[in-house]
Amino acid sequence: MKVLLVLYDGGKAAEEEPRLLGTIQNKLGIADWLKEQGHELVATADKEGEGSEFKKHIVDAEVLITTPFHPGYLTKEVMQTAKNLKICITAGVGSDHVDLNAANERNITVAEVSGSNVVSVAEHVVMSILLLVRNYTPAHEQIIGGGWDVAPMARHSFDLEDKVVGTVGAGRIGYRVLQRLTPFDCKELLYFDYAPLPEQAAKAINVRRVESLEEMVSQCDIVTVNCPLHEKTKGLFNKELISKMKPGAWLVNTARGAICDAQAVADAVNSGHLGGYAGDVWNVQPAPKDHPWRSMKHPLGGGNGMVPHMSGTTIDAQLRYAEGTKTILQNYLTGKAQDPANLIVENGDYVSKAYGKRDTKAEERKEEVRTDGKA
Numbered sequence: 595m596k597v598l599l600v601l602y603d604g605g606k607a608a609e610e611e612p613r614l615l616g617t618i619q620n621k622l623g624i625a626d627w628l629k630e631q632g633h634e635l636v637a638t639a640d641k642e643g644e645g646s647e648f649k650k651h652i653v654d655a656e657v658l659i660t661t662p663f664h665p666g667y668l669t670k671e672v673m674q675t676a677k678n679l680k681i682c683i684t685a686g687v688g689s690d691h692v693d694l695n696a697a698n699e700r701n702i703t704v705a706e707v708s709g710s711n712v713v714s715v716a717e718h719v720v721m722s723i724l725l726l727v728r729n730y731t732p733a734h735e736q737i738i739g740g741g742w743d744v745a746p747m748a749r750h751s752f753d754l755e756d757k758v759v760g761t762v763g764a765g766r767i768g769y770r771v772l773q774r775l776t777p778f779d780c781k782e783l784l785y786f787d788y789a790p791l792p793e794q795a796a797k798a799i800n801v802r803r804v805e806s807l808e809e810m811v812s813q814c815d816i817v818t819v820n821c822p823l824h825e826k827t828k829g830l831f832n833k834e835l836i837s838k839m840k841p842g843a844w845l846v847n848t849a850r851g852a853i854c855d856a857q858a859v860a861d862a863v864n865s866g867h868l869g870g871y872a873g874d875v876w877n878v879q880p881a882p883k884d885h886p887w888r889s890m891k892h893p894l895g896g897g898n899g900m901v902p903h904m905s906g907t908t909i910d911a912q913l914r915y916a917e918g919t920k921t922i923l924q925n926y927l928t929g930k931a932q933d934p935a936n937l938i939v940e941n942g943d944y945v946s947k948a949y950g951k952r953d954t955k956a957e958e959r960k961e962e963v964r965t966d967g968k969a
């Protein structure tokens with residue numbers, strides 16, 4: 595069996611730090627284990643263009659393991675060349691790099707390591723909210739640059755207390771973000787999600803559900819995006835939706851770059867309509883040198899909290915998603931059923947309910963049982 599790993603090149607850092615598991619150097623810690631079983635393992639970071647190693651090896655790979663931090667984009671066209679492909683495993687969370695509808699047509703399973711890095715991301719979100727609201731980055735840069743001038747920094751610095759914060763998506767990460775915000779005594783915590791939180795969970799953190807996204811964003815001082823990228827969320831934060839946000843509001847997106855229209859966000863930050871934008875996810879990864887999110891700036895300075903895709907890949911997270919990837923692979927090799935929480939699509943259908951509101955065969959079956967009165 596051929597296993598293809600598409601991961602980022604960790605270079606010297608990965609040679610020196612073996613816990614950087616999500617790299618081609620350390621291969622998620624599964625290289626020896628697979629070799630002992632006689633399987634072939636190809637690990638590459640070369641994923642773009644027709645002549646790439648990814649395109650070359652996907653042709654006869656049975657298993658593709660890739661990571662949202664350096665995704666091998668499995669489009670419908672690439673999938674058509676993948677004659678033996680049976681399962682795609684995401685080392686991490688978020689499987690939008692796979693054309694999931696095409697995977698269903700081909701009966702390819704897509705699984706990810708659910709929950710593996712949700713705390714890592716939630717912590718990054720809270721940090722990003724604070725660094726934008728407190729105007730941290732330009733103040734820090736001023737110090738590094740040898741300066742000392744308080745007023746221009748304080749001019750665009752506020753308290754998080756008494757602000758309204760809303761999340762788009764209140765799943766594992768969105769809920770954890772809100773949980774972590776409760777000690778800050780925000781004015782109100784809001785969420786927009788087609789799947790309502792269980793009553794007890796909502797009550798525990800005193801969060802209010804808002805039925806319309808436009809309505810929610812217009813009430814927020816801070817919006818955090820925590821839903822997957824799918825047909826309905828691609829380009830969701832476009833010029834129109836951003837115009838509904840309060841002037842000076844802050845936007846944090848650690849979900850997927852393509853949920854936001856890159857130019858619309860940059861224009862809103864540059865004009866000062868947004869107080870700032872922060873996140874680690876980009877619509878193209880690695881992001882090109884001239885990406886507008888690298889240089890956008892609020893008219894008062896700062897307002898840019900962008901970093902490379904790193905929030906969900908702390909050392910702690912890498913250990914968890916490497917372990918989880920191995921379990922999924924082991925289940926596949928031994929014919930054991932996968933943990934349903936890790937399944938995005940299987941047997942030609944969506945198992946996860948997070949990739950858009952749709953009538954999956956699974957839901958239809960459940961509905962039939964319910965209307966039969968048997969459950």
Ligand code: NAI
Nearest residue numbers: 687688763764765766767787789821822848849905906948
């Ligand atoms: P989850 O599946 O637990 O929760 C996602 C929630 O989003 C669900 O409650 C779902 O109903 C909701 N949702 C889906 N479409 C929506 C829409 N149109 N509007 C509002 N809500 C919608 O997923 P989890 O673990 O919270 O992760 C969320 C996303 O975060 C992942 O899909 C991934 O894209 C991203 N992520 C980013 C990481 C990073 O390193 N930056 C690491 C891990 C995840």
